[in-house]
Amino acid sequence: xxxxxxxxxxxxxxxxxxxxxxxxxxxxxxxxxxxxxxxxxxxxxxxxxxxxxxxxxxxxxxxxxxxxxxxxxxxxxxxxxxxxxxxxxxxxxxxxxxxxxxxxxxxxxxxxxxxxxxxxxxxxxxxxxxxxxxxxxxxxxxxxxxxxxxxxxxxxxxxxxxxxxxxxxxxxxx
Numbered sequence: 001x002x003x004x005x006x007x008x009x010x011x012x013x014x015x016x017x018x019x020x021x022x023x024x025x026x027x028x029x030x031x032x033x034x035x036x037x038x039x040x041x042x043x044x045x046x047x048x049x050x051x052x053x054x055x056x057x058x059x060x061x062x063x064x065x066x067x068x069x070x071x072x073x074x075x076x077x078x079x080x081x082x083x084x085x086x087x088x089x090x091x092x093x094x095x096x097x098x099x100x101x102x103x104x105x106x107x108x109x110x111x112x113x114x115x116x117x118x119x120x121x122x123x124x125x126x127x128x129x130x131x132x133x134x135x136x137x138x139x140x141x142x143x144x145x146x147x148x149x150x151x152x153x154x155x156x157x158x159x160x161x162x163x164x165x166x167x168x169x170x171x172x173x174x
Contacts, residue, residue, distance in 0.1 A: 011070065014152050018084050019066055021145045022059045028141060029055045032134045039127045042114070043107045048135065051096070051103055055138070058092055085153035093146035100139045107132050 033052035036044055065083035083089065111128050 014148060014155075015066065015082060015084070018145065018148050018152065019063065021141060021148065022063055025055060025138065025141050025145065026059050028134060028138050029059075032131060032138060035127055035131045035134060039131075043110045043128050043131060044103050044135075045106055045110065047106055048103050048131070051099055054099070055096055055142075058096060062089060081156055082152060084149045085156050087153075090146055090149050090153065093142055093149060097139050097142035097146060100135060100142060104132065104135050104139065107135060 029052045033049045036046075036048035036052075041047075041049055062084055069077060069080075069082065107128065111132075
């Protein structure tokens, strides 16, 4: 009876989901930065593009570490924790979500201030209407990533004996 790969292995279903969410975050934060720069970062006071750089650094670091783990032989991975399951990563995910939440507040406050002074161009209003939901979506995506990583950590710490490290290559090809 073959055992299944659980969450602390780089080819597990949860690890693949986390990778997909990280790529979605890369795409979404890039779009947020592009929209923010349309209005010269005016609504977020350039905090949106700065957060984009931090988020990109975080996501590409994790994707690189996960890719490195996929190339390692099973014997080297036995008993190790996935990079996405580290405490530092989970804390950074929550910190990024909190900082992106600050960007949401900044966009709302700046939009109200600029609109009350009647200094809002039509294209800036459109950019604001697009930027705000995208930033909220980025916050939600980072919260989902943090929750998935926490789940991965908990399952890895509680049930590491369920991992079938000897049959990883066979299950990956199936």
